[in-house]
Amino acid sequence: MVRPRPDAVFSEVFRASYPDVLAFIRRRTDPALAEDLAAEVFAIAWDRWAEVPREVRPWLFGVARNLVANDHRTQARRRRLELRLGSERDPDPDDTAFSAAALDLRLAWARLDDADREAIALVAWDGLTGREAAAVLGCTRAAFSVRLSRARRRLKRTMGDSVDEPVRSLTTPHLTAAFKGELP
Template identity: 80%
Template sequence: MPVVRARPDVVFSEVFRAAYPDILAFIRRRADPARVEDLAAEVFTIAWDRWEDVPREARPWLFGVARNLVANDHRSRERRRRLELRLGSERDPGQDDTSFNDVALDLRVAWARLNDADREVIALVAWDGLTGREAAAVLGCTRAAFSVRLTRARRRLKHLLDDAVDEPVPAVTPHLSAALEGDLP
């Protein structure tokens, strides 16, 4: 009996419709708002172009591509920012449009003090809704390693939360640019 396979464009369309809102939100949390849909389009263009190589479980792979593209976008923006500074631009390059909304001050303080790698681990679970297995795939580590990293990150955040009371409030954004600098292996 012949094996019946669904057409690639049909399967891709299903994956696209299921994952697009999540990928869009993932990028929106981390990238320049003006670039969000362009980057999302790039994620799925790469996915379609490499469809034969995309793992059967495509969702973590898509998040991994999005993560790399956002990291590249951050690097490009940083290069432009440095150039603008060199050229004496008066535009304030440090403004990020995304920030915590209606968040307790102690969480803002603690989050600001957390290192970028810890923030990324936590954000993948708490904001992006990934399972441990999916987040491990995005970061290119084993599920066990991710679990350890999440536990440690969570513990550090808790300690910082406990210490945060009465501390001055730094300017905080949830961007994860430093943590995104490394590509997936």
């Protein structure tokens, strides 16, 4: 079914979704690039408006996810080139400014594979429902539920038994709910 391209509807979708899409992107890439990538998400949505499904939000997150993945591949190629040229950047001194609990969480998060991090982040940080997150990842709700529970279990195991208190003190209610196994 081809929908007309009503400017008012697109404008409303943009106003309602832009902050969430921008936040989603900022958590996954260089914040200096986030606004450009968010703008690109909505440019794609505008160009493909007739193909956008009724549930726009998960579709927008899926487009954002693909753009971030493309950006990561571009950055990886750039880093490999820098290494070949011998111009590796110095580490960021701000990275050491974490408390012990935050550092533990950060290390545990880094030990997860990309799929586990994405599953937890979609629910915990982006506030998507299991159904919406499944649409972003292009899988069924049941498959996403299994993926999410396995990711939570691996993160909790990586953090050890002390996961409950540090996580609650460092994160939003969504992330706390995600560690408890509650889906929004």
